[in-house]
Amino acid sequence: xxxxxxxxxxxxxxxxxxxxxxxxxxxxxxxxxxxxxxxxxxxxxxxxxxxxxxxxxxxxxxxxxxxxxxxxxxxxxxxxxxxxxxxxxxxxxxxxxxxxxxxxxxxxxxxxxxxxxxxxxxxxxxxxxxxxxxxxxxxxxxxxxxxxxxxxxxxxxxxxxxxxxxxxxxxxxxxxxxxxxxxxxxxxxxxxxxxxxxxxxxxxxxxxxxxxxxxxxxxxxxxxxxxxxxxxxxxxxxxxxxxxxxxxxxxxxxxxxxxxx
Numbered sequence: 001x002x003x004x005x006x007x008x009x010x011x012x013x014x015x016x017x018x019x020x021x022x023x024x025x026x027x028x029x030x031x032x033x034x035x036x037x038x039x040x041x042x043x044x045x046x047x048x049x050x051x052x053x054x055x056x057x058x059x060x061x062x063x064x065x066x067x068x069x070x071x072x073x074x075x076x077x078x079x080x081x082x083x084x085x086x087x088x089x090x091x092x093x094x095x096x097x098x099x100x101x102x103x104x105x106x107x108x109x110x111x112x113x114x115x116x117x118x119x120x121x122x123x124x125x126x127x128x129x130x131x132x133x134x135x136x137x138x139x140x141x142x143x144x145x146x147x148x149x150x151x152x153x154x155x156x157x158x159x160x161x162x163x164x165x166x167x168x169x170x171x172x173x174x175x176x177x178x179x180x181x182x183x184x185x186x187x188x189x190x191x192x193x194x195x196x197x198x199x200x201x202x203x204x205x206x207x208x209x210x211x212x213x214x215x216x217x218x219x220x221x222x223x224x225x226x227x228x229x230x231x232x233x234x235x236x237x238x239x240x241x242x243x244x245x246x247x248x249x250x251x252x253x254x255x256x257x258x259x260x261x
Contacts, residue, residue, distance in 0.1 A: 002015070002178055002181065003019070004016045004017070004018065004020075004175075005178065005181065005182070006034070006036075008036075008042070008043075008046040009043040009045055009046050010041055010043040010046055011036050011037065011039060011042050011043075011046050012036070012037040012149075012150065012182060012183075013035075013036055013037040013149060013150035013151065013179055013182045013183060014035070014036035014037070014150070015034070015035060015036070015175075015178060016030060016031060016032075016033065016034055017032075017033040017034075017035065017158065017161070017162065017175065018030030018031055018032060018033065020162065020167055020171055020175065021167070021171070022167050022255065022259075023166050023167070023168050024166055024259035024260045024261075025258075025259065025260040026255040026256060026257040026258075027255065027256050027257050028167075028254055028255060028256075029138075029254050029256050031053075031054055031142055032138050032143070032253075032254050033133070033142070033143060033161065034054065034056075034142055034143065034144040034145075035144065035145055035146065035150060035154050035155075035157075035158050036144060036146045036150045036154070037146055037148065037149050037150035037151075037154075038061075038063065038067075038071060038073060038147070038148055038150075039059065039073040039074050039076070039144075039146065040071035040073060040074065041071075041074065042073075042074040042076075047074060047076055047077075050076045050079070050142075050144070051076055051078060051079070054141065054142040054144075055078075055140065055141030055142060056076050056078070056079040056142050056143075056144055057078065057079055057136060057137075057140055057141040057142065057143065058079060058080050058082060058132065058133075058136055058142075058143045058144070059073060059076065059080070059082065059144050059145075059146070060082045060084055060129055060132050060133065060144070060145035060146075060157075061073060061081060061082065061083045061084070061085075061145075061146065061147075062084060062085060062086050062129060062145060062146065062147040062154060062157065063083075063085060063146075063147055063148055063153075064085045064087070064088060065083070065085065067148060068083060078141075079144075082132050084125055084128050084129040084132060085125060086122055086126055086147075086153045086157075087115075087116065087121070087125070087153075109152075109209070109214065109216075109217045110216060110217055110220035111220075112217075113152070113156065113217045113218065113220050113221040114220050114221060114224040116156055116221065117156075117221055117224050117225055117228075117235075117239070118224055118228070123239055124241070126156065126157065126160065127239075127240030127241045127242055129145065129157050130157060130160050130161060130236075130240060131241075131246060133145065133157075133161060133250075134161075134164070134242070134247065134250040135246060136253075137253075138253040138254055139253075145158075149179075149183065149210075149211060150179065151179045151183070151211070151212075151213055152217075155176045155179065155213060155218065156218070156221060158172075158175060158176070159172050159176060159218060159221070159222075160236070160240070162175065163232050163235075163236060164236055164242070164247050164250060164251070165251060165254065165255065166251075169222065172218070173215055173218060173219075176213050176215075176218050177213050177215060178213075179212070179213040180212050180213055183211045183212060183213075184212065187208045187209075187210075187211035187212050188208065190207065190208060190211065191204045191205065191207060191208035194207055
């Protein structure tokens with residue numbers, strides 16, 4: 001199992017971006033950039049680990065207001081909670097906490113991913129979330145961001161941050177797909193229960209995919225970025241509105257090693 005996966009008692013799909021290497025040969029420092037599923041119901045031992053081991057200073061909650069109201073995050077002493085929903089409840093669809101959805105509620109995932117960078121409001125919020133991570137004083141502690149499953153909105157923000165740190169596309173995809181190591185067994189159990197209840201196999205497969213990361217989803221986002229912007233740095237600075245100086249400061253704080261020119 002990947003050594004970046006964090007085995008919390010009750011916070012699913014958690015991992016550290018630390019240890020990944022950039023195209024310039026630098027490495028992301030451990031214990032600063034954390035991603036996970038929601039912190040609702042986090043056990044006391046996990047709260048203490050975030051407080052004392054990671055010195056967590058900021059939690060960026062990417063869920064909608066309704067999701068946050070239904071299942072609010074557990075508080076971590078010393079950590080500021082920053083709610084920055086990537087999209088509103090009308091677009092949430094399967095990302096809503098309520099599992100009593102209809103199959104018609106499940107959107108085409110490639111389209112959902114493309115829309116998170118094509119829609120101006122989504123793009124604005126994604127930029128706000130990225131800047132909330134980047135402007136942290138990492139000498140004082142870590143930042144954690146999450147959505148519900150720690151897969152879609154959380155995975156896209158992780159991809160944006162890794163693009164800003166000049167991590168190559170294949171490494172970004174590999175990090176994204178690590179969700180399946182954690183969520184794969186849960187997805188299979190859920191699908192088998194639906195099959196046992198009489199749901200057709202094709203429909204059960206659609207529901208199972210709710211919990212899984214698929215390479216095609218993130219690739220559809222990257223293709224949309226490449227279609228609309230001159231390059232991916234232009235997407236960061238022009239599309240998301242992130243100042244170049246903030247990106248450079250972010251790199252200087254979280255990367256270690258001498259860059260290869």
